[in-house]
Every structure is written in C-alpha cells, then in structure tokens.
Amino acid sequence: MKRFLLLVLSLAITVFGMALVGCQPSTPPHEHDFKEIAESTALKTEATCTHKAVYFKSCECGELSSDTFEYGETTPHDYKETVKDSALVKGADCVNRALYKKSCDCGALSSDTFEYGEIGTHAFPEGVCTGCNQALFNVSNTNSITGFSDWGKTLKLSKLLLPTRINGADVTSISKEAFLNCSSLTEVIIPESYTYVGAQAFRACTKLTKISLPNSLTFLGAGAFEFCNNLQHNVYNKAEYLGNDENPYLVLTYNNNNTDFHPNAKLIASNAFANFYGLTSIDIPDTIIFIGNGAFNSNSSLKSVTIPSSVTYIDAAAFMATGIESIVIPDSVSAILDNTFALCNNLKNIVIPRSVTEIGDFAFDLSDRLSKIFYMGSASDWTNINIGEFNDSLLFATRYYYSENEPTTDGNYWHYDENGEIEIWE
Ligand SMILES: [Zn+2]
Numbered sequence: 001m002k003r004f005l006l007l008v009l010s011l012a013i014t015v016f017g018m019a020l021v022g023c024q025p026s027t028p029p030h031e032h033d034f035k036e037i038a039e040s041t042a043l044k045t046e047a048t049c050t051h052k053a054v055y056f057k058s059c060e061c062g063e064l065s066s067d068t069f070e071y072g073e074t075t076p077h078d079y080k081e082t083v084k085d086s087a088l089v090k091g092a093d094c095v096n097r098a099l100y101k102k103s104c105d106c107g108a109l110s111s112d113t114f115e116y117g118e119i120g121t122h123a124f125p126e127g128v129c130t131g132c133n134q135a136l137f138n139v140s141n142t143n144s145i146t147g148f149s150d151w152g153k154t155l156k157l158s159k160l161l162l163p164t165r166i167n168g169a170d171v172t173s174i175s176k177e178a179f180l181n182c183s184s185l186t187e188v189i190i191p192e193s194y195t196y197v198g199a200q201a202f203r204a205c206t207k208l209t210k211i212s213l214p215n216s217l218t219f220l221g222a223g224a225f226e227f228c229n230n231l232q233h234n235v236y237n238k239a240e241y242l243g244n245d246e247n248p249y250l251v252l253t254y255n256n257n258n259t260d261f262h263p264n265a266k267l268i269a270s271n272a273f274a275n276f277y278g279l280t281s282i283d284i285p286d287t288i289i290f291i292g293n294g295a296f297n298s299n300s301s302l303k304s305v306t307i308p309s310s311v312t313y314i315d316a317a318a319f320m321a322t323g324i325e326s327i328v329i330p331d332s333v334s335a336i337l338d339n340t341f342a343l344c345n346n347l348k349n350i351v352i353p354r355s356v357t358e359i360g361d362f363a364f365d366l367s368d369r370l371s372k373i374f375y376m377g378s379a380s381d382w383t384n385i386n387i388g389e390f391n392d393s394l395l396f397a398t399r400y401y402y403s404e405n406e407p408t409t410d411g412n413y414w415h416y417d418e419n420g421e422i423e424i425w426e
C-alpha cells in the first residue's frame with residue numbers, strides 16, 4: 001500500500017510537473033512603442049544657444065529609436081566683449097572710444113554694449129566734425145569755402161580732403177586767399193564737382209607738395225599756387241602741369257620753351273607763359289576752356305594768337321603787354337576783363353563777338369594803335385556792353401558792325417568773305 005501511494009505521488013508530481021511545463025506562456029514578439037520621453041538616457045545632444053536638446057525616442061522597454069526629437073529650450077547666449085566689425089555700433093571719434101555690442105560666439109549680438117580702444121581723431125566728412133560738432137571751415141553765403149575756421153586753424157592739418165557738402169549744401173568753390181599762408185598743409189585733395197579755385201587760394205602754402213585738382217575745374221584764379229615752392233608738378237615736354245591721378249595734365253602751369261600742349265590740358269594757369277622770351281605765335285588747342293590771369297602777360301614778341309571757341313573764360317590781363325597785332329575773341333566768351341589787352345602797342349584790330357557783354361577797366365588801356373573794332377553785333381547791341389573805365393583806345397577806334405550782306409544803309413559794316421577773311425563793306 002505504501003508503495004502504491006509512492007507511485008501515485010510520483011505520478012502526481014510528474015503530471016503536475018508536466019502540467020507546469022505545458023503551461024509555460026508562449027509570449028508574442030514585443031512591439032516597441034517609441035515615444036518622445038525626454039530622459040537623460042535618451043539624450044543625443046545637449047541644448048546650445050542655437051539648438052534645443054535632441055533626444056532619441058524610446059520604448060518603455062528601454063530600447064532607443066534612431067528617430068529623434070527636440071525638447072526644452074535653447075540655453076541663453078553667452079555674451080562676451082569680443083571686438084569685431086560685425087559688432088561695431090559706432091567707430092571712435094574725437095570724443096568717444098569705439099562702441100561695440102557684446103556678442104555670443106554663435107554670432108548673436110546683445111543690446112549691451114562696451115567701449116574699446118582709444119579716443120579717435122576729428123573727422124569732417126561734411127566740413128563739421130562728426131564727434132565734437134565743430135566747423136572746420138568758414139563758408140560764404142554762396143557756399144564757397146573762405147578758409148579754416150579759427151578752431152580749424154588750431155588743428156594745423158597737413159592733409160586736407162575738401163568736403164563736397166557743408167551744412168547740407170553743395171560746395172563747389174574755394175574763395176580767393178582761402179588757404180593763404182597755411183604752412184601746415186602738405187597735401188590737398190579738391191574733389192570732383194569743384195569748379196572754382198579763387199585767386200591766391202593756396203598762395204605761400206610752403207609745405208604743400210601735392211594737390212589734386214578736379215576734372216570739373218573751370219576757373220583757377222591768379223597765383224592760386226604762387227610761392228608753393230615745394231609743390232610737385234607733372235612735366236610734359238619740359239612744361240609743367242597740375243592735375244589728378246586720372247589726368248595729371250589738367251592745368252598747364254608753366255611753359256617757357258615750346259607751344260606744344262599736352263592733349264589733356266584744359267586750363268592755362270596764370271602767368272603760364274611768363275618768361276617765355278621769343279614766343280611769337282601760338283595756336284591755343286581746342287581742349288582749352290580757360291586762359292588764366294596774365295597767362296601771356298609781357299610776351300612782347302608774341303604777335304599772333306588764335307583762341308578756340310572752347311575757351312569760355314579769359315581772365316584779366318591775359319594778353320597784357322604782348323605784341324599781338326590782331327585778335328579774334330570767340331563767341332564763347334562773355335567778358336573781356338580788366339587789362340586784358342592793355343599796353344598792346346601793336347594791336348590794330350580786334351573781332352568782338354556779340355556774346356561779350358562786359359569790357360573791364362583798362363581792358364584796352366594804352367593800346368594806342370587800335371584802329372578797327374570788328375563787332376559781330378549791331379550798333380544797338382553795342383550799347384548793351386558794359387564798358388569799364390580807361391578804354392579810350394577802344395572807344396576812339398573805328399567800329400564796324402557785322403552785316404552778312406552788303407548793307408543798304410550808310411555806316412561802317414563788315415563781314416567774313418568766302419575765305420573767312422575780314423572784309424569791310426565799302
Ligand atoms: Zn520595447
């Protein structure tokens with residue numbers, strides 16, 4: 001019986017054991033359920049100032065996906081005092097150091113600023129210092145620069161770039177004597193758009209070595225660079241010129257040995273042909289627009305001059321005391337200024353165009369042989385000319401008025417014949 005029980009028991013254990021084995025769970029394969037759970041084990045990259053933190057998606061089982069997601073906020077920028085152009089708020093001026101925004105390495109700029117570097121210098125892009133607001137120049141009511149202001153003088157500037165605008169107005173001219181005796185100046189740039197440099201504007205600027213004149217220049221007054229003994233000229237065929245980098249031969253300043261102009265010359269400066277002994281004849285080329293004060297003064301051997309119609313301005317005394325025998329003023333000229341033909345003892349006749357409305361004092365003073373005036377206009381046109389004093393030689397000469405066809409009325413008339421020669425209608 002005991003043995004039977006043992007058998008039953010072992011059988012039961014076996015069956016029970018078999019039952020246990022047979023009940024083992026046959027689990028289906030686990031499907032990961034990847035979710036956006038921001039926990040440190042799933043962190044891919046930490047947050048920076050430009051990017052949020054990046055995490056891998058994760059399953060509850062701990063498995064990480066290759067899919068990622070961003071979470072949280074970017075970190076604050078780390079603004080530092082880094083000196084770089086992109087952070088510059090305002091350059092240094094004569095009052096303040098340069099001002100920069102603080103910046104993060106990522107490039108972000110703070111609204112916080114810091115100063116750096118040294119106090120700067122005065123700067124005058126429009127003739128008034130952008131830092132201390134003081135005016136560098138005095139300016140006339142026609143916006144012509146008349147010279148340094150009292151404060152400007154104290155600066156003793158050596159290099160000077162003239163402004164094209166002052167107080168919001170265009171500036172195109174330099175008045176006479178504006179920079180007379182400015183012995184600190186070594187280099188001056190007169191920018192493009194300037195048309196007028198007055199008489200003696202830079203006279204006796206003894207340290208001036210370099211000047212840049214604009215191509216726009218139409219007037220250069222008497223002695224503008226007189227006694228600028230260190231001024232460097234550009235030489236062409238032994239003659240001297242001033243100009244700019246683009247055209248170094250803009251202004252003929254001195255020629256005492258030939259009549260060969262550089263083809264880019266536009267102006268003849270005052271006294272340019274002084275001391276040219278033996279000059280007998282000159283054809284001024286049609287590139288020339290301006291003949292300076294006394295340009296041919298006292299060239300007593302000079303008998304013949306042709307002036308092209310490109311010339312619009314003949315400054316005073318240009319042909320004074322020359323040996324000119326006859327001259328044709330082109331109809332591009334509106335004034336025969338003071339002393340222009342004074343003391344021209346050989347001048348017998350002159351053609352004056354209708355465009356001339358002004359004849360200055362002494363223009364023909366003591367030009368005693370002047371006998372014929374060939375006027376391009378009528379008698380009534382002549383009365384419109386404003387004639388200055390001491391011009392008896394002009395007034396006592398016989399005046400002929402222009403008539404293309406043979407006149408039917410009495411009076412003195414002339415015309416150009418088929419060869420372009422002056423012919424008096426008899
Ligand atoms: Zn899982």
Ligand SMILES: [Zn+2]
Nearest residue numbers: 049077104106
């Ligand atoms: Zn940053």
Ligand SMILES: [Zn+2]
Nearest residue numbers: 094122129132
């Ligand atoms: Zn200043």
